[in-house]
Amino acid sequence: MFKDTVLDSWNKPTIKEGLAGIIQKLYRVKHVLKKFHKKELVDIPHSYQVAKENLNMAQDDLANDPLNSVHQLAEQTKLQEFTQARTRYVSFLQQTSKITWLQFNDENSHYFHAIMKKRRAENRITSYVVNDEVIDDYDKVVEHYFNHFRNFMGKKSSTNKKIDINCLKFGEKLTIMQQVNLIRPFSKEEVKEAMFGIHSIKSPGPDGFGAGFFIGLWNEIGNDISMAVLNFFRDGLAQGLYEEKHFSKMLMKIDLSKAYDTVDWQFVGDLLKGLCFPLRFIHWVLVCLKGTSYSLMLNSRLHGTFRGGKGSSTRRSDISSLVYDLVIFCKGNEESMSLTQSAINSFCDTTGLSINNTKSHIYFGGINDDCKTQLLEIAQMEEGSFPLKYLGVHLRPTKWRAADCGGIIDKIQRNLHSWASKNLSFAGRAQLIHSVLLGIRNFWMSIFILPQKVVAAIDKSCRDFLWGLKGNRSKLHSLLGNKFVFPKSMEELASLKYFRKFLKLRNVIDCAAVTSSGLRASNVQYASAIWHHLCVSKHRFISWKAMNDHLLTRDHLGKIMELASYYFPVCESVIETHQHLFFYFTFTKKILQDVSSWSGFSGWPSNIEA
Numbered sequence: 001m002f003k004d005t006v007l008d009s010w011n012k013p014t015i016k017e018g019l020a021g022i023i024q025k026l027y028r029v030k031h032v033l034k035k036f037h038k039k040e041l042v043d044i045p046h047s048y049q050v051a052k053e054n055l056n057m058a059q060d061d062l063a064n065d066p067l068n069s070v071h072q073l074a075e076q077t078k079l080q081e082f083t084q085a086r087t088r089y090v091s092f093l094q095q096t097s098k099i100t101w102l103q104f105n106d107e108n109s110h111y112f113h114a115i116m117k118k119r120r121a122e123n124r125i126t127s128y129v130v131n132d133e134v135i136d137d138y139d140k141v142v143e144h145y146f147n148h149f150r151n152f153m154g155k156k157s158s159t160n161k162k163i164d165i166n167c168l169k170f171g172e173k174l175t176i177m178q179q180v181n182l183i184r185p186f187s188k189e190e191v192k193e194a195m196f197g198i199h200s201i202k203s204p205g206p207d208g209f210g211a212g213f214f215i216g217l218w219n220e221i222g223n224d225i226s227m228a229v230l231n232f233f234r235d236g237l238a239q240g241l242y243e244e245k246h247f248s249k250m251l252m253k254i255d256l257s258k259a260y261d262t263v264d265w266q267f268v269g270d271l272l273k274g275l276c277f278p279l280r281f282i283h284w285v286l287v288c289l290k291g292t293s294y295s296l297m298l299n300s301r302l303h304g305t306f307r308g309g310k311g312s313s314t315r316r317s318d319i320s321s322l323v324y325d326l327v328i329f330c331k332g333n334e335e336s337m338s339l340t341q342s343a344i345n346s347f348c349d350t351t352g353l354s355i356n357n358t359k360s361h362i363y364f365g366g367i368n369d370d371c372k373t374q375l376l377e378i379a380q381m382e383e384g385s386f387p388l389k390y391l392g393v394h395l396r397p398t399k400w401r402a403a404d405c406g407g408i409i410d411k412i413q414r415n416l417h418s419w420a421s422k423n424l425s426f427a428g429r430a431q432l433i434h435s436v437l438l439g440i441r442n443f444w445m446s447i448f449i450l451p452q453k454v455v456a457a458i459d460k461s462c463r464d465f466l467w468g469l470k471g472n473r474s475k476l477h478s479l480l481g482n483k484f485v486f487p488k489s490m491e492e493l494a495s496l497k498y499f500r501k502f503l504k505l506r507n508v509i510d511c512a513a514v515t516s517s518g519l520r521a522s523n524v525q526y527a528s529a530i531w532h533h534l535c536v537s538k539h540r541f542i543s544w545k546a547m548n549d550h551l552l553t554r555d556h557l558g559k560i561m562e563l564a565s566y567y568f569p570v571c572e573s574v575i576e577t578h579q580h581l582f583f584y585f586t587f588t589k590k591i592l593q594d595v596s597s598w599s600g601f602s603g604w605p606s607n608i609e610a
Helices: 002-010 018-041 044-064 069-096 109-123 138-153 165-170 176-183 188-196 211-216 218-235 265-274 279-290 334-351 369-379 402-420 426-445 452-467 490-494 497-503 511-516 537-547 578-584 586-599
Strands: 128-130 133-135 249-257 293-298 301-307 325-331 361-365 388-390 393-395
Touching: 002 018, 002 218, 018 218, 044 069, 128 138, 133 138, 138 293, 138 301, 165 265, 176 279, 188 211, 188 218, 211 218, 249 334, 249 388, 265 279, 325 334, 334 369, 361 369, 402 426, 402 452, 426 452, 426 537, 578 586
Parallel strands: none
Antiparallel strands: 128 133, 249 325, 249 361, 293 301, 388 393
């Protein structure tokens, strides 16, 4: 029904063609879907709760009378209805809130609405101040903010200098082959690949439709979308759419004010032309830039529209050539500072960008206080202090200290707190440590040398999480048995921290006593079968402990603590051991017999040693 409703509206003729026609179709479909939602879907959360209750009742009836065919059929029907209702409800929550808020065991619609209500109240704008006078008339408030943004983003840049093409001669430019590849004709397959590369639950665009809408109906509307996109690239317009010496040195961290909103369009075109981009490609870029328009949303209401005069409306994640922060290195003297300042001013005059001096800082090295004062006066910036944070990484001229690594420890602790409420198995905890926690540690260790204190703290956090620390006590994890299995290779063995410590004691250890104690290295044939990548992590771990007689069965626990009974709790006739649990127990034998009969495999061993 949803698809028919959409296609009935979509297939109606439109006055315009191309992208403008697609926008007309989407606008028409949006109104139809609003009516469809009110009429057919009604209250999605309520429908989900009703379907859940009906399923619970059907399952209760089936549990009371399992052989009743009517109850069996009713349970299957209610399960299908619940699955459909739950799918709609999850989709509803995904579109209403961010996916990171969604937890299936605790649907947070109440939490979401409470947070949104609180945020709207905090962000509501009701007044502004002029010369210590508070203006709270709503019409004047709207006019004030609308004029502010129109004057800021709707006026063209006041650049007074063209880009110096000679500067670009020293850098790389596009080759003829690269230019041809940029403007070669696109195909419908490439348009489809680009669309399907967008995640279905990503935030929708200005038209209100997410990628999931187009992907789900691509067989029906994909041709219209592809043709509109291809026409844009063919015609170039949107058809109606708008070794080291010691000397004084200095580092300048420059913050560009509103880089994406104030960059000059002419500069972008001249820069692309100087880098030998094809004229058609430059025209595509400028059409996208100059077609921007803005609307002011104040207190959840739209107020007026104006055309953009500079900057880019493209999402910031799509633009890699413009950044907010620049880092400039130069010598720590007045001549270098003057030349650098002149280059910065020329850059601002050409691009239309400006420097935010309140957020820009200078960092000195090997410069006396008098020289610092002179340089700060020239630059009109404040002196910064290390560590310097750039692109999310803390930088300092010396090695990292433990105090600089607080963010790493905090990030690991946040992950541990979020996992604390989950009932995870030992194998699950080990998997999270290797894939997440050690991944965080290894990422930072690939950039900097972390202090030993920090590495030890990370290892302790991982160890406590793995073995289940509660207060100052951890769960029982004694290593039982007389086997000590070494790593696969001696290179891997030598890399272990505790084995390196063990090697330091080799001159004081009685080797004969160690040998007679039963400690030995074992290369077992079953290791490859247990640790096969197709096996579930939890099963691999339990199987490995079982094969090495390391599970905490009652015969082992009795060596550590006093037990009321050592007998197997199911039959209460034999001491609980690995052999009895996996081979001799009656129920175990029945399972092995059924599995062997089903699989046709009769070579199951009679005990662990076999």
